[in-house]
Amino acid sequence: MYSTILLAHAGIGVVALAAYWTAGFARKGSPMHRAAGKVFMLTMLIILLTALVFVGRMLLRLELEQAAFFGYLIVISASALATGWLSLRWKQDHRRYHGRWYRLLGAFNVLCGAGVLALGIDAGKPVLMGFSMIGLVRGGHMLWRARQAQAPRWWLFEHFGSMIGNGVAVHVAFLLVGLKRLLPTGWVVQTELIGWLLPLAVAAIAGVVFGRRYAVKPGRAVSASGA
Numbered sequence: 001m002y003s004t005i006l007l008a009h010a011g012i013g014v015v016a017l018a019a020y021w022t023a024g025f026a027r028k029g030s031p032m033h034r035a036a037g038k039v040f041m042l043t044m045l046i047i048l049l050t051a052l053v054f055v056g057r058m059l060l061r062l063e064l065e066q067a068a069f070f071g072y073l074i075v076i077s078a079s080a081l082a083t084g085w086l087s088l089r090w091k092q093d094h095r096r097y098h099g100r101w102y103r104l105l106g107a108f109n110v111l112c113g114a115g116v117l118a119l120g121i122d123a124g125k126p127v128l129m130g131f132s133m134i135g136l137v138r139g140g141h142m143l144w145r146a147r148q149a150q151a152p153r154w155w156l157f158e159h160f161g162s163m164i165g166n167g168v169a170v171h172v173a174f175l176l177v178g179l180k181r182l183l184p185t186g187w188v189v190q191t192e193l194i195g196w197l198l199p200l201a202v203a204a205i206a207g208v209v210f211g212r213r214y215a216v217k218p219g220r221a222v223s224a225s226g227a
């Protein structure tokens with residue numbers, strides 16, 4: 001049964017990656033973009049549910065570091081999935097979106113990030129220490145954003161930021177796990193560098209490009225809905 005779940009997880013993961021990049025390259029708001037986004041959301045939900053099985057198995061086998069890594073990955077991925085979806089559904093209601101649930105989710109990300117950081121320091125694992133920054137930074141930004149006034153196109157930047165965060169988490173997991181099976185056994189350092197730096201570099205470039213393209217120009221009136 002475990003092998004079946006593992007194969008399903010891997011197969012659905014490939015579909016999720018294809019849907020992610022399809023939505024990314026499609027014209028924003030187009031039927032293709034919306035359809036690919038829905039496929040990505042659905043496949044990610046299945047991936048997160050099957051990942052819980054893996055974490056449970058790791059805990060039973062006392063593989064605590066791996067359980068912490070993948071459990072934390074589930075938290076930040078599920079958080080980005082929720083904010084990415086709700087930012088579109090509630091884009092006309094700034095207060096509802098940035099309400100109590102948003103603050104609690106941000107605080108939970110900070111708490112989980114701090115826990116992974118402590119575990120990484122105790123175990124001397126740079127990967128865990130670096131990975132903790134996603135939850136700490138993302139959660140801290142959520143807490144800061146919840147206290148700010150409504151900004152033009154806030155929902156668009158929330159959605160895009162969430163999808164970038166989800167993309168980083170998914171690709172880091174895919175590369176760190178997948179590259180171990182593709183690269184030579186002794187390439188531990190190279191595997192970790194590629195697995196971390198490549199998704200982060202792509203995310204940074206995408207963030208700059210998106211920011212320049214959709215930033216509100218001085219003197220230009222833009223409604224809160226982005227119309």
